[in-house]
Amino acid sequence: MSKQDLNGGTSGPAAGEKGGERFSSLGFIMSAIGSAIGLGNLWKFPYITGIYGGAAFVLLFIICLVIVGMPVLLAEMAIGRAGRGNASTSFLNLSGSKRWSFFGFLGVFGSFMITSFYSVIAGWTLHYALSSFTGALYKGTDYAAQFQTFTSGYSPIAWQFLILGLSGWVIARGVSGGIEKFNKVLIPALAVVLLILMARALTLPGAGAGIEFFLKPDFSKLTGESTLVALGQAFFSMSIGMGVMITYGSYVQKEQSLGKATVAVTGGNLLYALIAGLIVFPTTFSFGLEPAQGPGLVFVVLPAAFSSMPLGAAFGGLFFILLAIAAFTSILSLLEVPVAFAMDRWKWSRLKATSWTTAVCFIVGVPSALSVGGVLSDFKIGGKTVFDSLDFVTSNILLPIGGLVVTLFIAYASKRAMEEAGLKGTLLRVWVFLLRIVIPPLIVLIFLYSVGIIS
Ligand code: PHE
Numbered sequence: 001m002s003k004q005d006l007n008g009g010t011s012g013p014a015a016g017e018k019g020g021e022r023f024s025s026l027g028f029i030m031s032a033i034g035s036a037i038g039l040g041n042l043w044k045f046p047y048i049t050g051i052y053g054g055a056a057f058v059l060l061f062i063i064c065l066v067i068v069g070m071p072v073l074l075a076e077m078a079i080g081r082a083g084r085g086n087a088s089t090s091f092l093n094l095s096g097s098k099r100w101s102f103f104g105f106l107g108v109f110g111s112f113m114i115t116s117f118y119s120v121i122a123g124w125t126l127h128y129a130l131s132s133f134t135g136a137l138y139k140g141t142d143y144a145a146q147f148q149t150f151t152s153g154y155s156p157i158a159w160q161f162l163i164l165g166l167s168g169w170v171i172a173r174g175v176s177g178g179i180e181k182f183n184k185v186l187i188p189a190l191a192v193v194l195l196i197l198m199a200r201a202l203t204l205p206g207a208g209a210g211i212e213f214f215l216k217p218d219f220s221k222l223t224g225e226s227t228l229v230a231l232g233q234a235f236f237s238m239s240i241g242m243g244v245m246i247t248y249g250s251y252v253q254k255e256q257s258l259g260k261a262t263v264a265v266t267g268g269n270l271l272y273a274l275i276a277g278l279i280v281f282p283t284t285f286s287f288g289l290e291p292a293q294g295p296g297l298v299f300v301v302l303p304a305a306f307s308s309m310p311l312g313a314a315f316g317g318l319f320f321i322l323l324a325i326a327a328f329t330s331i332l333s334l335l336e337v338p339v340a341f342a343m344d345r346w347k348w349s350r351l352k353a354t355s356w357t358t359a360v361c362f363i364v365g366v367p368s369a370l371s372v373g374g375v376l377s378d379f380k381i382g383g384k385t386v387f388d389s390l391d392f393v394t395s396n397i398l399l400p401i402g403g404l405v406v407t408l409f410i411a412y413a414s415k416r417a418m419e420e421a422g423l424k425g426t427l428l429r430v431w432v433f434l435l436r437i438v439i440p441p442l443i444v445l446i447f448l449y450s451v452g453i454i455s
Helices: 025-036 039-051 055-083 089-095 098-134 143-152 155-172 175-202 207-215 224-237 244-249 258-286 294-307 312-346 350-371 386-413 415-420 425-450
Strands: none
Touching (some): 025 175, 039 055, 055 207, 055 224, 055 415, 089 098, 089 312, 098 312, 143 155, 175 258, 207 258, 224 386, 258 294, 294 312, 312 350
């Protein structure tokens, strides 16, 4: 063990009533994995892999996870546990400087905004699950048109309301009585559903072509653009840059190893993404469909495959339930960021903070729900729909800034947070080297690229 007992230091100011809330050790791992695994893995990862060249892209993604994702994830958890506050006050508690906490506040804002449009897609998955189980989804054969009809109506708002309401209900029950309790059940359940679907996909006739597309690297397809997309995806899928892991980290007990948690969360996140690929591509190829389809991949392409598969309605329903659960556990973590902030900042009760955050988030999210083919689809901000603008601003601007702030803070401004990570020897040196030298320029690069300053 280290000469210096890292666990014996002051635990920082415990803020308000939230100071007492803690995860159990398994509960934290499950909740952090639940946050990481989401639409990013199951919906976005397959389709960007389809666009950016299959297996070579998967390899790039893994490299980005190791070089950037893991170090920043550990940094966020350490800041949270050392600062013992929400995504903004943790910085203040550790540095005493308002400037850092302002940047932390961007994460609070960002999480809130992500929830507002992320819950739209989460709502779609609930609708698709239901209509697959009932068979309504397979009445027609033009799935693109069905998707269009559904998203252009008003019912997505109701589904969004439902998923946000459920999330609020869980969060209001607290960290151990709500968030952790649900994650401990839902994440293993997710694994079971995933494995069933993977077994089905891998045994379809002609599945081999899909496996090959997904797992055999063709490096000629790699471009600068795919590298940056892989890096951005590493951020989004690990839930870093938005203060989520700072907030969750503030509930972690002193005895828990953050290094091990980092490995578990990264490994779990990658595993679920790979399995998602092993469901989507074999299924897509087996039915002679096109993998490079973009966001509609799972909503347009997969129903076509499920419709011509024995017991397809059940498998399709399971698949969409899987997406819904994954999205739900991510929303729990996203909403907790502003909820924790409101509790700290205004000394609100958990119930009050949750009710307000969820309600306002729903209202802010309605325009997003109506902008994908609905009445607001022609309303553009800088050439983008409301949904796309929010996605763009949060994923491409707020997320890299958040990641950069975390990296610089721990690398240069807070020895205390650095020690909190509990690394020693070579691991510590490698981590600090990555945080100081490698990661900041990479983040600046994704940022400049994604806002179009370099191409
Ligand atoms: N990691 C989640 C996903 O892959 C999304 C997310 C982003 C959650 C940022 C929290 C914070 O879908």
